[in-house]
Amino acid sequence: MATRSALTRNALAANLPEQVEVAEGGLTRPESLEPALQGVTAVHLLSATGPDHVPLETGAHIVDLVRAAGVRRVTVLTTGADGPVEQAVRASDLEWTILLPIDVMSNALGWAETIRSEGVVREPYGERLTASVDIDDFAAVVAAVLVDGGHSGQSYRVTGPEALTPGEKVRAIAAALGEDVRFEELTPEQAREHWRGQGWPEEGIDFMLTMWATVPPTVGTVTPVVKQITGRSPRPFAQWAAENSHAFR
Missing domain, CATH: 3.40.50.720 (NAD(P)-binding Rossmann-like Domain)
Incomplete structure (x- = not known):
């Protein structure tokens, strides 16, 4: 069974299930991601940070680290803006899928x-x-895309x-x-x-x-994305x- 990992700014406060491998770091601090990416093959990224939904300016650096770690497949939770993360992912050779709830x-x-x-x-x-x-249905879409693939280069409204x-x-x-x-x-x-x-x-x-x-x-x-991807x-x-x-x- 594949290992499920989660990145969080504060591992003690994350309150994640025991079967989840927790790594501490932050997307606004790309240097903190390198240890967390070891052995990872698929990644779900956020395109913005914080309650104000400010676009992450570290998109290009994050994508460089992801590629260097050997990750091949990514999903991006987008706010609908074509920000630095979306642009860097689209310009890469990764199997990317952009998802907008x-x-x-x-x-x-x-x-x-x-x-x-x-x-x-x-x-x-x-x-x-x-x-x-x-949100559970959205998470199921993300998981299906990351695990099963088949949606490279697609952008979906969920x-x-x-x-x-x-x-x-x-x-x-x-x-x-x-x-x-x-x-x-x-x-x-x-x-x-x-x-x-x-x-x-x-x-x-x-x-x-x-x-x-x-x-x-x-x-x-209404879109049929949840049914099409999760069944x-x-x-x-x-x-x-x-x-x-x-x-x-």
Whole structure:
């Protein structure tokens, strides 16, 4: 059985399963990767670092180290930007596959506090459709590509089985809880004041409002990638909500 390894900045805090070989290092410090790459044949890379999704500027250095270590196959979790990691991977002779999860269902955990305390979710642009994917389904796609190959030179948008509005997601969470949970649509001005009250920085507020005001139709377009690569259908949001209902209680 192939060894599964994971890179983390803090091995003690990683809380990974016992069968995972843990290596300490960071993509922003490429020199720390050399020990972790020994004996590795396939790698999953991030194209950005931190909650602000700033593109990694170390892409070319990382790819050089990966190739020198004898890695032949890589997947890249992209944010949709053609940043240094994506560019370096595409320019290499590696078997690369770039994967874009349109949105992950676990982002809904950001609603947990107000659902628990007030039974409500408040957001602007309530009609936007998002084809969110369960993070476990996305991880299964990554694992299948890295282990089985067959997708070299491809870029895929990875989605769940349906496109839902925020209100539809809230109703699914309410059904999983067996409780009433309301969705209240805010105007952009109301959202700005609401997020200010939560301590958000102005640049973060501007980013979110601009992003949600300009959501492209493709964000709500369902793709068959999960089924095609893993052989099983992706989980619907209602199943995710049922499996994670404890987080909202």
